[in-house]
Amino acid sequence: MKLSKSRTWRPIDLAREHGLSTQAVRNYEDLGALPPAERTDSGYRRYTDLHARALHTFLALRAGYGHQAAVDLMRSANRNDRVGLYRRWDELHAGFLQERRTHAEVTAALEALNSTPSPRYPSEPLTVGQLARRLGIHPATLRQWERAGITAPPRDRATGYRTYGGTEIRDAHLARYLRKGGVPLREVASFLRELHQAGTTDHMRAMLADWGARLSVRSRGAIYGIAQLDHYLTDLDHIRS
Structure with missing residues (x-):
């Protein structure tokens, strides 16, 4: 997405773009997943392309890392807390690694039975x-x-x-x-x-296969989410410079 300094979005515009309710968009802003929006004289939120990018990034991160982790990452990005953002990202990937190790341990234990x-x-x-x-x-x-x-x-x-x-x-x-x-x-x-x-151990083998498949899907989703976060951080750097 190429950012425009002049284009504005109503909450309903952002909501429709992503198949969400307008209340969900407002909630995400309140949580810090979107940067604070300017208000019109009548008190209505006025979003920009940056907010559209933020919402797209948040939803991509949520698919890979889960809701709370996505909120944590976006909140740190919007607060320009890069240390906190990178620390949280490290924690999340350590969690992925631990889960993979556990999956491997269970698989090995099952094979040894x-x-x-x-x-x-x-x-x-x-x-x-x-x-x-x-x-x-x-x-x-x-x-x-x-x-x-x-x-x-x-x-x-x-x-x-x-x-x-x-x-x-x-x-x-x-x-x-x-x-x-x-x-x-x-x-x-x-x-x-x-x-x-x-x-x-047929049932357990099926359970392990499903677990491994879900972990792979989440990992791929996390890669996509981080790619979108990198684009968003670049946009924020340009705006703040």
């Missing part, structure tokens, strides 16, 4: 505290997983304490990976039931 417990798990049962330390989680999380049907550790006959053997340890490791990936508790429990009953 077989009908018997993996030999990397200890031969002696572990207590709640011992397993929690191995997983880097709080013991209360393991108890929550038990209530959700994710694990079913037997009790030691002498002490009454929970004991985690090879299968339970494997299930807990899988649950940790899946939870890191944002999989809801009920879906984790459903997957493990399927694994125990049928000995197959």
